[in-house]
Amino acid sequence: MNKSVTNTLTDADVILLVIDKLSWTDEDEAIFKKITHKQPILIINKVDLIKDKQLLLPFLEKITSQHHFLSVVPLSAQKDRSFDSLLNEIRINLPIAPPVFAEDDITDAHIKFLASEFIREQLFRFLGDELPYATTVVIDKFEETPTLTRIYATILVNQANQKAIVIGNKGEKLKEIGTHARQNIEKIMDAKVYLELWVKVKSGWADSELSLRQLGYEV
Incomplete structure (x- = not known):
């Protein structure tokens, strides 16, 4: 990491x-x-x-x-x-430079990355100092149709008590995070989005080279 x-x-x-x-x-x-x-x-x-x-x-x-x-x-x-x-x-x-990508060059990979970043942004916004350091977002499934894009994502934490912090009382915190992230994804895609979030405990993932590589980090 x-x-x-x-x-x-x-x-x-x-x-x-x-x-x-x-x-x-x-x-x-x-x-x-x-x-x-x-x-x-x-x-x-x-x-x-x-x-x-x-x-x-x-x-x-x-x-x-x-x-x-x-x-x-x-x-x-x-x-x-x-x-x-x-x-x-x-x-x-910011330096003046040509675009890295063409204006209309939006791929599934870009959207997946943006989706994870939007979710991460809302984690910071709604949890603030409560956000566990070892927290990451994984896009498990991305299904795009002409009428609806379905995104299934997992928020990984290190410990069970951290999972409770992210979910919040009766799931209200996770619902707020998901709602705001979905709205931002819909704006960038200009399409209807269904976003499903899960929170899972994976102890020691941030200290495991194998886990970090599987999650796309360079180690």
């Missing part, structure tokens, strides 16, 4: 490094040191939870004196504050 992360960092045109409030942890430092080929955009998330806002400026001055960033964007992700500023920073730092 570390190899996949490193390759992704190398291929990325813009890198976003997200930290919580006024905290720069050892993990943040380790990730920053992996980003050797370009400067990231630093996102300070959850600024709405900083009680004393006067602490923000000294923190910014300290962190930017010790590390080099393209820019720094204070953000409240859950409350959708400053997203326009973040999107603008991403736009101005």
Whole structure:
């Protein structure tokens, strides 16, 4: 998995490094040191939870004196504050280049990847800090017809208690995740979509080279 992360960092045109409030942890430092080929955009998330806002400026001055960033964007992700500023920073730092794929070049493989990413996005959105680190999404089946596309996906977690977190009380959390992911998939496909989600426990999958390869990660 570390190899996949490193390759992704190398291929990325813009890198976003997200930290919580006024905290720069050892993990943040380790990730920053992996980003050797370009400067990231630093996102300070959850600024709405900083009680004393006067602490923000000294923190910014300290962190930017010790590390080099393209820019720094204070953000409240859950409350959708400053997203326009973040999107603008991403736009101005993206290189001008020809499209990697033709505009109408949408294949099953692309849709499967996008579907898993949309599901993953909603996991982050609805679970936040509760989201288990070792969580991934697998598209088990993809069936496309003229009137309906059926997508069957599994959310893999490491432990039974993590499964309960993803499912939520009476399945409400999983239902919300599925509904919003389906709506996003329908927009990109411009078609009706049936999305079925399952949550399964696969202990140790993130530490198993065989499991990682089977799930498409480079190890």
